Amino acid sequence: MSLHAETVHVTRVTPVPRESASCRASPPADAHPRQSASAALAAWLSGHEFPDVHSRGIGGVTPLMLAALHGEDSLVDALLDAGARFGALDDEGNHALWYACLAGAPAPILRLIEAGIEIDHANDHDITCLMQAAASGRVEVMHLLLSLGASEGLYAPDGRDALDMAADRGFELLRTARRLGDAKPGAQGIEAGRAAIAADAFTDKAA
Template sequence: MLAAAGVGDADRVAVALRAGADIEARDEGRRTALLLAAASDRIEVARLLVAMGASPDALDDRHDTPWLVTGVTGSVPMLEALLPAGPDLTIRNRYGGVSIIPASERGHVDYVRRVAQTGIDIDHVNDLGWTALLEAVVLGDGGATHQEVVRVLLAAGADRSIADKDGVTALEHARTRGYTAMAAILEG
């Protein structure tokens, strides 16, 4: 079942489940079928597993879950496939972040826009002392994609005054990096 989930073979997953496979079975990395499907963006498999009761919150040995992986991949269809399972939006990844933080860092605009509507804490501070807004600036490239992430976060109510562990705000980071357009957005 795990191999079938990873390659997106929903029929083989269904057959395995009918034959009695454990829906929460784990591989050597403690990944479930749903996590493998989420990481590979296998939407049909994810929908099947969610309909059968698979957990979107099952942690693997890297402290990833199917839900957290959506922030890394930026897959809005996978986000939508997992929402009916009621994922815990407060589960933290190995860096102490929630899914909106890696999505912001990676410039996944559509994902950030959609996940901001779920009730996720857009001002969550990870173990590095960064919010999604800070990550979009500090780890982004200052270009159009990360500028749009900043706009989306601000429109969703992100607090631009939250500073990092050193007391530096997103605006100050943007100015230091020479991200003039991004700084203008943050000045609002």
């Protein structure tokens, strides 16, 4: 019997180098801060009894409106990132910028306007954010809104524009200051000053 040489086929296996720890895929650099921000937002929503970023509280106030009212820019940012609708309106027809202007903090005002919120939106009483700032004597908010493109040529139902309201507010403050200056010193003068301030505050509410 003849011997035949057997042909042995050897499958060559290419060794796969073990992946080093330094070469492993790592999460994005901002993953942890985003997770922390999401957790903080969830805790804030829960603490204020909002089921989600789109929910509404008393008076139709949304989480974004409340964060803007408190001047909490980081929360405003987190809510916008989470999809909060900046154009949502409360029961009076005000959106989040109105609340940011009440707070007077520049950062949330800038953030909301950069997000695309309507700067000249008028609420159900046909009052804009600029008018609100003017009527309340918030000169710094007026300046910021005007610098960002707010229109001073819009009119309230009583025919006044924002500059008229600012002028009227200035005259009211001057009248109050004059009353306080004319008041007698001592306890009697203090009481007279308080009465003058209270009278002006009542006039503001009535208006």
